[in-house]
Amino acid sequence: MRKASRSLLLFSFALALGACAGGYSGKFKGNGTGARVPASQVKTVASRDALGDTAYTQLGTAIGKAPSAQEAVDLAREHCGMNGGNLLILNTQPYQSGSRWIADAACGTDGAAPKAANTSGKGKPAR
Numbered sequence: 001m002r003k004a005s006r007s008l009l010l011f012s013f014a015l016a017l018g019a020c021a022g023g024y025s026g027k028f029k030g031n032g033t034g035a036r037v038p039a040s041q042v043k044t045v046a047s048r049d050a051l052g053d054t055a056y057t058q059l060g061t062a063i064g065k066a067p068s069a070q071e072a073v074d075l076a077r078e079h080c081g082m083n084g085g086n087l088l089i090l091n092t093q094p095y096q097s098g099s100r101w102i103a104d105a106a107c108g109t110d111g112a113a114p115k116a117a118n119t120s121g122k123g124k125p126a127r
Contacts (some may be wrong), residue, residue: 035073048089056109
């Protein structure tokens, strides 16, 4: 009985911490290039239509969740840049879910982003 109440107490504590944490989270799903692009160099576009004829390669999806819409977009931009993207193309306008805003966007590169260096350790050593 004592073990069960301790587990319940720990679970309740974890829920309380999660609710007070400020609500910042984000993620990237896809195949990044491995090179990092500073978030300040990631261009945000309102939609695919707003790109016009700009050619790009989609790397994946970047999602940001934060207390404000702008912070959610900034977080998605950061996740896109960490995976080599220099274009953040919003799939929808940021929307509110509960007390947090969510930015759901495609992450891509137009070819101007840096390529990743070969750090896999494969290949012949320099002599």
